[in-house]
Amino acid sequence: MKLYKKTYLPLIVLLFFGIQAWSQDNRSFKVFQFPANKIPTIDGNAEDWKIVPDSYVVGMNELWEDSGKQTKADSKNLDVRVKVAWVKGLNRLYFLYEAYDDYWDFSLPGLHNDTFELIVDADQSGGPLIERFHPNKSLVNTMDGYFSFQGVHAQNYHIFTPAEGKDWTLVWGSQPWIKELPYANAATNYNFKPGESGKMTLEFWITPFDYAGNTPDRAVESLLEENKNIGLCWAIIDYDDVNNEKNNGFWNLSKEHTMYGNASYSLPFKLMPLEAEFKKAIDAKWIFNTVDINRRMVAFIDKSVGEIQSWNWDFGDGITSSEQNPIHQYKEAGKYIVVLNVAGPKGTSRMSKIWDVAIK
Template sequence: MKTYKKIVLALTMLLSFATNGWSQDTRTFKVFQFPANKIPTTDGDADDWKIVPKSYVVGMDELWDDSGKQPKADPKNLDVSVKVAWVKGLNRLYFLYEAYDNYWDFSLTGLHNDIFEITVDGDQSGGPFIDRFHPNKALTNTMDAYFSYHGVHAQNYHIFTPAEGKDWALAWGSQPWIKGLPYSNSAINYNFKPGESGKLTLEFWITPFDYAGNDPARAVESILEENKNIGLCWAIIDYDDVNNEKNNGFWNLSKEHTMYGNASYSLPFQLMPLEPEFKKAIDAKWTFKTVDMNRRMVAFIDQSEGEIKSWNWDFGDGTTSSEQNPIHQYKDAGKYIVVLNIEGPKGKSRMAKVWDVAVK
């Protein structure tokens, strides 16, 4: 009777996941922002990542083996830690993957390899993105779908951990160019042989794309902006026997197994602002947009950080403004030095740009 109750309970839980699991998954995760002067070097050394707080770490406690082979995580078998980061102004996602495995399987040339599989949907457009899930059934599993659809609006990387005698990753789709410079880079550090246990450190970065077809000239990068969410997910495919084609576990961050080909099953990762320790108390920043070149009309946009009480703009032509975001019309053509001075309870700051503003 006890065995029967356990079976019923297990089936009930599986049914709950199948019908409600993803829709009830309200987890959100954070993407750490590296300061521009602390961008991590892609060298397989995790020291650059020590400044990332523990609150950004995604560990085994967030994963589940949806193959059903491993009822719970066992750090003696497999233990992983993932950190994700970004740098303001760069459309790159940086990753640190640290893993212990009691059996590293990587001696073969194909997909039978311990794998860190990630999917990224930079603009959260969602939906299926591999050929076998094409909504037009006439195109399912066709080369037409592969070239026009597979990996185009969201991308999947099978990252070999480690990759020995083969490329560091399979970019699953018709765009293998995304896994090389200037779109990505990787470095790995380990000292074990196939079949042995040990720890692996993998550093890599990738570029997410809103559109990535076979031709890189037509590609459109996803724009990464502070506080924006991106769609991201991963799974660890763990092989423990080179002679067994089946894996020993599919440790999934999503509650939907087909996250590997459907971006709707990714999870929201927020591109976080700088942590307070890396921010100045007050910091003048600004940009501009030429509204009408014929009329020499320029809009100035304040991007300063900190508590600010006053703004003072010097437009470089003898005129000034105390507005936060002024629009200024220049009388004469020329190249101008524009200066923004700000002031607040914690001090003053100035930002001058030499000849950036030019009108004809």
């Protein structure tokens, strides 16, 4: 008994607290915002991504090999860099995946393929996302669970790197339509053969969904908004021998191996505002809502950017306002040219919209 207490008890305590500490992950990452006039072309060329600062790169230093097959990252064996981006106004996530591998394994037609496995949970709803982890035990590993549960609230893209003679990704679930246009697009660039070493560039975008069933008719896209956190996670599965069914490494961004099937283990990625170099010092912007169509009342909402001290609205019917967010009642039906002029310490700006505001 004494031997048990002295030898095993500290080990048990250490193991317990080690698991507790390991499960707590306070890391967060950033998603770069591309300006609307610099949206990357999906062609496998990383040139468009040079404007993304290195502070957005997620590299091997953020990954851990959780299968015990590798003790530490070795750039001569595998070296990976990932950048994530978005464009304001589009519910798309853009990815640049650049990887060097000393042995690219992609000659077989099935799952045995070097892989970039991506988990997307844009509304951070968390929870299991594949039928193997279904909370209703009677639906675990059943086709009912597959069609009604897997990939519905969060998505898993099992991306083949590279995909030669096969589709670019397997979608874990009954919604393979999400990997096709108009919901996704991908391109790769590489010049090596199976078994050789070299660098591969994978460029793609996807559409995240709050709900994605086996048909797109009832799907609900996730809304991407500035400064919002979304849930993302990925793993790199590295095969080094076509004759060995087992992989040579499972490099995980999460500290929980089963992140591939549970969105609760994803990490927060913040949808960042534009970097300062892409912002105008002052830029007039506005939107409108018809709040009472019978009384011809329209609410105008200022969305201008920069330090603004004054607003001047011309509603197109001879009436003006200096309020930031005015509500205006039109007396007559018609199509109107509405103009907003803003001014501040760094200049002036105007935004005119021709006939957007049309009143019956």
